Amino acid sequence: MRDSLVRDNATALYRQIADRLREEIAAGRFEPSGRLPSESEIGIRFAVSRVTVRLALDRLEAEGLIERRKGKGTFTVGKRVRHPLDRLRSFHESLRLQGLNASMRHLSAGMTDTPPDLTGQFGPNCLEVRRLHLVDGEPVALGRSLLSAELAGVDWAAAGEKPVYAILREVTGQPVVGADVEVKAEAAGAAVAEPLGGAAGMPVLVMIRRSFFADGACADHAVFHVRPERYSFVLSHRWEG
Template sequence: MSTSILRDSSISLYEQIAHQLLEEIQRGDYEPSGKLPSEAQLGERFGVSRVTVRLAVGKLSDDGVVERKQGKGTFVAAKQVRHGLDALRSFHEALLLQGLQPSMQVLSHTLQPVPEALRGLFEEADDCLLLERLHFVDDEPIALGRSHLPAALASVAWAEVEHQPIYSILESITGLAVTRADLAIRAQEADKNLASALHVKRGAALLVMERTSYFADGRSCDRTTFFIRPERYAFVLSGVFKSNPSS
């Protein structure tokens, strides 16, 4: 990377550094993690004091280009994750397809009676597995998923498959492919538990995606509700639609 700055310029050193870092960010030099070098590293690179570096990074922060994370460093401001609605893929796969480094953490897994509201989905079943997993991007929580799954998945060693998508686990255990999913999207305020898990304020608006998935024989195999931080996530539908001349 070029490190040239002009010390006799009418433009201050910190503004020159901020401009150069901005160009590098726009080129994608700090992908995929988005983490910038430390203040000490930037100071050594540009031959300036940490105070000057702090002013440059502060300008980028004020402009919304970067964000500082306590104890972790400075990162390129988070881009929205785009989840296409025109293909059948898991939440985790949608993150992977964008070159991100997602991870998951199992919060709980409990065998319980099928809730009354889901009896129409899990026909002839007395019990189902309730699984809660937290989804991360760059070690930052982006969504919490609550899944109701067939009781057969209660035998899964969840600590060993923590980072596998639900669909791949379903297919591995049952031998059946997931072929269809219905999605419903709404908004909801974060309660105390969701706010704590997702690092947002209580009452903050969340995107809620409710997914019901089916095997090829028409049996439901998954009802998952994702509670998603909206500033990090967008749902998109791509396609070309024929216009109706009479409309």
């Protein structure tokens, strides 16, 4: 449906479009992904040329309200994906529950030496699984899970987007009942930055999560390296009195 502009107004058409989009950004119209329509779609909506649309977007970009991502589209600045730390959810499930176009890409799965602090749980060798989490096709987090060797028989490539927690329950017959989580920031090395579409030294948020079964045994030890531009960790607390 077309949205009319005042054609004989002294205010240029591109400024009127910028004003409309600015109001819609403030009202949260483009949530939850923060993605604006394409230049072509905006042009059809207002019945203007793409040159006029680009001038409007240039204005909003200069104001710091939007950012253009090559091959991805135009997004509102400051729109952040929220990951609640007070709920036991997989990383992928948390994205999907926010209504986001979330996907997960299998990268690798194989046996590796167990870190010294986990040998008491997993023995000398454990399974390492690496997955890339994406929103609108854009990488947002690189996940690395260390798991018991009994998970080595899982066809992780065929598992697709099934959460680790669901696979753990299927294989062990036990649900994950809790997790300890630590969040910090660091500069990413090349092995982390490349899958995330960045360069070595880029800042990332790091979520370290140790999940456990009801008997206290470690279910998985996961590390997520997260692009911080549009991602935040949230902890809610209610005082009881």
